[in-house]
Amino acid sequence: MNAFFRVLTPRCGDEPGTIERWNQKKYTSSHKHVPPHWRAKWNETKSMNPDDYMLDAFDGCQYTPEARDTFLGIARLNDAELTSEQKFFAGEYVGVSAFDNAKAALDYGQGPLASYMLYVVFEGAKLASLKEEGYDGGCRVKFINEVVPPINRDKFINWLRQQTP
Numbered sequence: 001m002n003a004f005f006r007v008l009t010p011r012c013g014d015e016p017g018t019i020e021r022w023n024q025k026k027y028t029s030s031h032k033h034v035p036p037h038w039r040a041k042w043n044e045t046k047s048m049n050p051d052d053y054m055l056d057a058f059d060g061c062q063y064t065p066e067a068r069d070t071f072l073g074i075a076r077l078n079d080a081e082l083t084s085e086q087k088f089f090a091g092e093y094v095g096v097s098a099f100d101n102a103k104a105a106l107d108y109g110q111g112p113l114a115s116y117m118l119y120v121v122f123e124g125a126k127l128a129s130l131k132e133e134g135y136d137g138g139c140r141v142k143f144i145n146e147v148v149p150p151i152n153r154d155k156f157i158n159w160l161r162q163q164t165p
Contacts, residue, residue: 001123004098004141005105008118008150014085019118022150027143028064031091034071034079035063038090042075057093060128061140067092095127095140102160104137109153119156121148 011017021028038053045052050072055063070089074082082090099105109117123145130138148159 001147002125002144003147004100004122004124004126004139005102006096006098006120006122007105007109008120009113010116012113014083016085016088019150022120027096028092028094029097029140030067030088031061031093032084032087034074034082034087034090035067038068038071038075039079042071046075048072048075062094064092064094093140095142096124097130098122098124098139098141099137100126100139101137102156106153106157107136114153118150118152119148120146120150121159122146 006018006022008019008022009017010019016030018029035057037057041047041053047053050065050068053068053071055065055068057063067090070086070092074086074090077086079087099108105119109119122141122143124141124143127140127142130140148156151159
């Protein structure tokens with residue numbers, strides 16, 4: 001089994017959380033920015049035709065049709081005028097951001113919101129590595145099957161201990 005570990009976050013102001021989306025079985029993540037190839041196309045053509053905006057990006061990432069719909073609703077605004085929530089939904093891509101090792105997930109889950117975060121273990125297929133800072137071991141992963149439902153940090157650590165022979 002290809003196990004992956006995801007840290008789920010609560011909603012914070014206009015910053016969408018991932019706990020609610022996971023519970024809704026929406027297995028996507030976000031770059032929290034407008035895809036640059038869409039912005040370039042808009043600046044060039046001002047087209048409102050969804051077919052003019054490719055879901056595939058140059059880095060192998062595939063954006064969701066919902067992300068494209070969000071973009072078309074906010075295309076007339078410049079990036080500085082967008083809320084964090086608008087950027088989140090415009091940058092939504094297929095697959096979830098997760099870690100290929102539990103230690104990286106635990107490291108990522110530290111900080112002021114740590115007590116509100118949940119951990120989930122799932123089977124998946126790696127789509128790409130994430131090279132962003134703070135994502136050592138981070139991957140974009142296609143969800144296949146939930147192995148451990150969302151649990152708090154202490155229960156996650158206990159589960160990990162039970163997995164070690």
